[in-house]
Amino acid sequence: MNSDKQAAVLNIEKVRKTYGTAEALGSIDLCVAAGEFLTILGPSGSGKTTLLRIIAGFEAPDSGRVSIRGMDMTWATAAERQIGMVFQNYALFPHLTVLENVMFPLEMRAIRRGPATERARAALESVHLGAFADRYPKQLSGGQQQRVALARAIVFEPSLLLLDEPFSALDRRLRESMQQEVKQLQVSLGLTTIFITHDQDEALVMSDRIAVMSGGAIRQIGTPSEIYYHPNSISVATFVGESNIFDGTPVGCGFRAASGARFTLAAPAECTRILIRPETVSLRRPPAAADHHEKNVFSSTVIGRSFVGGFTDYRVRLAEGDEISVRAVAREGGAFELGETLQMIVAPEDCRPLSGKAGR
Ligand SMILES: Nc1ncnc2c1ncn2[C@@H]1O[C@H](COP(=O)(O)OP(=O)(O)OP(=O)(O)O)[C@@H](O)[C@H]1O
Numbered sequence: 001m002n003s004d005k006q007a008a009v010l011n012i013e014k015v016r017k018t019y020g021t022a023e024a025l026g027s028i029d030l031c032v033a034a035g036e037f038l039t040i041l042g043p044s045g046s047g048k049t050t051l052l053r054i055i056a057g058f059e060a061p062d063s064g065r066v067s068i069r070g071m072d073m074t075w076a077t078a079a080e081r082q083i084g085m086v087f088q089n090y091a092l093f094p095h096l097t098v099l100e101n102v103m104f105p106l107e108m109r110a111i112r113r114g115p116a117t118e119r120a121r122a123a124l125e126s127v128h129l130g131a132f133a134d135r136y137p138k139q140l141s142g143g144q145q146q147r148v149a150l151a152r153a154i155v156f157e158p159s160l161l162l163l164d165e166p167f168s169a170l171d172r173r174l175r176e177s178m179q180q181e182v183k184q185l186q187v188s189l190g191l192t193t194i195f196i197t198h199d200q201d202e203a204l205v206m207s208d209r210i211a212v213m214s215g216g217a218i219r220q221i222g223t224p225s226e227i228y229y230h231p232n233s234i235s236v237a238t239f240v241g242e243s244n245i246f247d248g249t250p251v252g253c254g255f256r257a258a259s260g261a262r263f264t265l266a267a268p269a270e271c272t273r274i275l276i277r278p279e280t281v282s283l284r285r286p287p288a289a290a291d292h293h294e295k296n297v298f299s300s301t302v303i304g305r306s307f308v309g310g311f312t313d314y315r316v317r318l319a320e321g322d323e324i325s326v327r328a329v330a331r332e333g334g335a336f337e338l339g340e341t342l343q344m345i346v347a348p349e350d351c352r353p354l355s356g357k358a359g360r
Pocket residue numbers: 019022023024042043044045046047048049050051198
């Protein structure tokens with residue numbers, strides 16, 4: 001075993017799962033390091049829940065191996081794995097108080113009442129619910145119930161914390177504050193965490209690394225910035241963030257789109273597609289004197305505009321016919337008009353090869 005794998009809390013090797021003739025998971029390999037926050041991101045049906053259930057011990061793989069802290073746990077029960085879990089639907093016991101809910105995992109482990117109460121109270125403090133110990137779940141808001149579920153998941157100091165879409169029932173503001181809170185707690189306690197979501201923004205905000213799944217396979221794994229700026233495929237690029245994708249062919253140091261639009265790239269690349277993120281593009285009214293040294297300046301027309309508070313999202317059509325989305329910082333009274341003829345500019349380093357040798 002190499003040192004990476006020794007430091008891993010979770011190591012998944014060649015895990016496969018089929019339901020009848022349908023393959024839910026191909027051959028999954030995944031290593032999660034101690035203290036790491038890893039997100040499994042993917043659209044509905046991509047296999048996230050199946051993978052999570054196999055990690056948790058609710059489901060057995062057809063083949064492959066699941067190790068936790070270096071021990072083969074493929075056939076261990078859920079209880080033997082010492083994993084803390086939080087689900088979307090809270091799953092608190094309604095007839096137990098908040099404190100009793102949090103003490104439950106400790107009672108299951110036959111920890112005496114005195115120390116169990118002390119630990120449960122400390123866990124409730126860590127999620128800022130110390131004052132709510134004697135309430136019942138139905139007397140709490142959704143966000144508070146989810147914090148109780150989190151306290152219950154961490155109270156027995158699990159080797160691994162699994163979070164399955166835990167914020168999806170919460171409204172946007174509460175969701176964002178819960179993201180911050182969970183992230184702070186995860187860092188301060190050094191919790192090794194696997195987070196499942198189909199929400200790319202949530203994945204980008206919270207994760208040390210993101211594994212992007214589709215069709216039962218991990219398509220790419222990397223830091224949020226690697227995934228966003230260097231997607232290795234069209235499916236990852238379009239799933240994470242907004243994107244403009246041009247098909248075409250490499251020409252010298254540049255790229256010619258199918259429409260004929262020519263882009264200068266930062267370096268020659270053997271690619272058949274380039275990716276341009278909307279926020280890397282700028283728009284301006286044509287200056288009186290043209291600067292012929294400037295690269296990637298295209299004549300374009302505004303064909304759509306929406307103000308999204310802080311930003312204006314434009315849709316523009318290049319003279320060559322391609323349509324492209326642009327995200328600009330909004331200034332009151334400073335928006336371009338529909339039908340206006342503008343220049344669209346994009347830096348060579350922001351035209352990213354998507355496939356081929358230099359495409360990553
Ligand atoms: N018990 C089952 N029996 C048959 N097929 C199943 C079963 N569970 C999952 N599948 C199939 O396996 C594939 C992966 O499903 P899975 O629930 O893991 O996806 P997911 O990414 O978690 O989706 P969602 O975000 O909608 O929960 C899907 O095609 C699904 O229909």
